[in-house]
Amino acid sequence: MTLTAGDLDESALLARIFPRLNSSASVLLGPGDDAAVVAAPDGRTVVSIDTQVQDKDFRLRWPNGHASTGFDVGWKAAAQNLSDINAMGAVASSMVVSLTIPSQTPVKWVEDLADGLTAAIKELGAGDCSVAGGDLSGGSEIVVTVAILGSLEGREPVLRSGAQAGDVLALAGTVGRAAAGWALLESAIPIADFQLEQEDAVRIFCRPRPPLAAGPVAAKAGATAMLDISDGLLRDATRLAKASAVVVDLDPEALLTLAEPLWETAALLGMDPLDWVLGGGEDHGLLSTFPAGIPLPAGFTAIGSILPGSHNSPPVTIAGKAPQPAGTKTAGWDHFAR
Amino acid sequence: MTLTAGDLDESALLARIFPRLNSSASVLLGPGDDAAVVAAPDGRTVVSIDTQVQDKDFRLRWPNGHASTGFDVGWKAAAQNLSDINAMGAVASSMVVSLTIPSQTPVKWVEDLADGLTAAIKELGAGDCSVAGGDLSGGSEIVVTVAILGSLEGREPVLRSGAQAGDVLALAGTVGRAAAGWALLESAIPIADFQLEQEDAVRIFCRPRPPLAAGPVAAKAGATAMLDISDGLLRDATRLAKASAVVVDLDPEALLTLAEPLWETAALLGMDPLDWVLGGGEDHGLLSTFPAGIPLPAGFTAIGSILPGSHNSPPVTIAGKAPQPAGTKTAGWDHFAR
Numbered sequence: 001m002t003l004t005a006g007d008l009d010e011s012a013l014l015a016r017i018f019p020r021l022n023s024s025a026s027v028l029l030g031p032g033d034d035a036a037v038v039a040a041p042d043g044r045t046v047v048s049i050d051t052q053v054q055d056k057d058f059r060l061r062w063p064n065g066h067a068s069t070g071f072d073v074g075w076k077a078a079a080q081n082l083s084d085i086n087a088m089g090a091v092a093s094s095m096v097v098s099l100t101i102p103s104q105t106p107v108k109w110v111e112d113l114a115d116g117l118t119a120a121i122k123e124l125g126a127g128d129c130s131v132a133g134g135d136l137s138g139g140s141e142i143v144v145t146v147a148i149l150g151s152l153e154g155r156e157p158v159l160r161s162g163a164q165a166g167d168v169l170a171l172a173g174t175v176g177r178a179a180a181g182w183a184l185l186e187s188a189i190p191i192a193d194f195q196l197e198q199e200d201a202v203r204i205f206c207r208p209r210p211p212l213a214a215g216p217v218a219a220k221a222g223a224t225a226m227l228d229i230s231d232g233l234l235r236d237a238t239r240l241a242k243a244s245a246v247v248v249d250l251d252p253e254a255l256l257t258l259a260e261p262l263w264e265t266a267a268l269l270g271m272d273p274l275d276w277v278l279g280g281g282e283d284h285g286l287l288s289t290f291p292a293g294i295p296l297p298a299g300f301t302a303i304g305s306i307l308p309g310s311h312n313s314p315p316v317t318i319a320g321k322a323p324q325p326a327g328t329k330t331a332g333w334d335h336f337a338r
Numbered sequence: 339m340t341l342t343a344g345d346l347d348e349s350a351l352l353a354r355i356f357p358r359l360n361s362s363a364s365v366l367l368g369p370g371d372d373a374a375v376v377a378a379p380d381g382r383t384v385v386s387i388d389t390q391v392q393d394k395d396f397r398l399r400w401p402n403g404h405a406s407t408g409f410d411v412g413w414k415a416a417a418q419n420l421s422d423i424n425a426m427g428a429v430a431s432s433m434v435v436s437l438t439i440p441s442q443t444p445v446k447w448v449e450d451l452a453d454g455l456t457a458a459i460k461e462l463g464a465g466d467c468s469v470a471g472g473d474l475s476g477g478s479e480i481v482v483t484v485a486i487l488g489s490l491e492g493r494e495p496v497l498r499s500g501a502q503a504g505d506v507l508a509l510a511g512t513v514g515r516a517a518a519g520w521a522l523l524e525s526a527i528p529i530a531d532f533q534l535e536q537e538d539a540v541r542i543f544c545r546p547r548p549p550l551a552a553g554p555v556a557a558k559a560g561a562t563a564m565l566d567i568s569d570g571l572l573r574d575a576t577r578l579a580k581a582s583a584v585v586v587d588l589d590p591e592a593l594l595t596l597a598e599p600l601w602e603t604a605a606l607l608g609m610d611p612l613d614w615v616l617g618g619g620e621d622h623g624l625l626s627t628f629p630a631g632i633p634l635p636a637g638f639t640a641i642g643s644i645l646p647g648s649h650n651s652p653p654v655t656i657a658g659k660a661p662q663p664a665g666t667k668t669a670g671w672d673h674f675a676r
Contacts, residue, residue: 044376
């Protein structure tokens with residue numbers, strides 16, 4: 001018989017989770033009291049919160065047969081939150097985790113989630129970050145919320161509102177692969193039939209790899225604006241454009257290059273890979289703007305430029321023209337769209 | 339027709355929420371970017387996270403006919419998190435809020451939730467605290483998670499592990515009323531039949547009033563240990579006893595005094611009011627220990643004493659004897675108990 005969450009009381013379940021979490025010097029007082037205490041060396045704390053919901057953000061069983069493991073969900077919870085801290089130019093110091101699970105959830109699934117959190121923290125290079133505390137609740141579906149804290153190390157945060165006309169638009173990390181992976185998981189194509197490109201796409205969807213070194217490096221290099229691409233390049237570039245009162249002009253050649261690793265999968269599913277590049281979120285690439293003329297930091301590729309704000313132009317253009325929605329996903333994700 | 343969350347996109351829904359939230363000087367950069375920035379004046383941040391789940395922690399419609407409003411749920415989300423910061427002897431600076439809601443949730447319900455958060459922050463005296471950011475997700479049931487940050491103002495945190503033999507055990511706030519309120523809501527007695535005592539119990543369950551001034555005051559007065567009573571006096575006193583390696587001895591006269599405002603309701607429901615006093619959580623009273631001989635700070639009442647740790651004694655006694663479980667709730671709440 002499978003041991004489930006309902007077989008253990010809360011403290012017994014927590015006792016199985018805590019040893020799987022890493023520790024770091026940033027957490028001055030860890031789990032076990034009413035609250036934790038975390039170092040905030042420059043007198044400020046960066047904070048964000050992000051949630052994954054079963055059957056919205058992941059499925060325990062996908063149409064193509066893949067099962068999202070606890071490890072996947074834990075990894076993604078860590079990764080997407082780490083990405084938010086990165087996008088401010090900050091370094092993560094700690095997380096608090098709230099886990100809502102049905103009583104029939106296997107204890108192994110919860111242990112895997114803890115392992116996935118720890119693995120993402122370590123493999124993505126956020127070893128100064130550890131889990132400072134958490135909360136466990138019963139519910140009818142799995143909901144995983146992480147709130148994350150970080151340190152700006154004395155720097156000013158890089159906002160989405162700082163882009164200037166003349167700046168270079170640059171990307172670190174990938175776009176579109178998680179969306180391709182999601183489309184594959186929702187398809188009828190079994191994993192056994194995947195080639196390397198499809199395996200890569202599903203891996204990025206399940207265990208995104210935001211470029212965590214890039215945020216602080218970009219901040220130090222003089223990035224004028226930064227944004228985590230969580231809802232798709234078009235939608236997130238629009239946010240940057242509106243916040244900065246500029247126009248973001250994307251380079252079509254750069255978009256085609258970003259689409260290259262998606263062609264095979266797009267052909268397989270009868271999709272346009274540019275839809276994924278423009279509309280797909282959840283790779284958690286980092287969109288940044290830099291003053292023209294400075295060398296882009298390692299890991300960044302120029303994908304467009306910043307033009308003066310204009311009432312006559314849409315906030316985002318491709319070679320000066322309004323992008324034409326080619327598919328349903330082009331506008332990015334909306335959690336409540338029917 | 340009722341406007342629901344599914345009728346609005348995420349940004350339109352957020353635009354209805356943000357104006358309802360208060361602002362405070364602690365939040366250096368508020369909602370609208372990838373993350374917020376919060377002041378941490380003494381170089382440390384206290385952090386905790388707590389979740390409420392529909393049909394576990396609240397019901398949209400209770401057996402007795404009462405409807406938990408968004409205002410109630412928002413109030414409680416704020417109150418129980420503020421209580422965790424208070425129990426460290428700290429002062430809350432900010433919250434980040436994650437809200438998972440079905441698309442058919444009325445927009446009005448979500449707006450009420452924001453109003454409830456704001457009202458609790460203000461009325462409970464936590465005006466330095468404001469909502470720094472949040473996340474909205476779709477799901478099949480309502481899940482509200484708040485992560486809260488606070489400042490120790492240069493003091494050391496008061497842990498649950500610091501109680502010493504000879505200390506006085508003291509309580510600020512109430513115990514048992516929320517449990518009585520919960521029992522009333524789960525009963526067949528309509529609100530129209532409530533007397534003052536029942537109205538009070540339901541009010542405390544729906545909108546708990548943790549004594550937020552008491553935590554920092556107790557810390558300054560020299561409290562040796564502190565704990566938010568969220569899972570019941572017996573269970574939380576046991577945690578304090580085990581963490582401090584002492585025995586907590588409760589005074590039966592004090593317990594009877596705490597039970598006094600519950601007699602009528604207990605008689606109505608055929609319950610023992612001491613079960614609620616000993617086992618009921620969610621009033622979010624503050625359990626503290628103080629060295630003998632110092633005057634208890636305003637708002638605290640002595641309810642027992644700390645004895646040396648003993649292998650032959652249970653961690654919590656009543657006048658030296660092991661408490662006898664009189665009812666199912668005596669052991670406090672367990673989120674996974676079947």
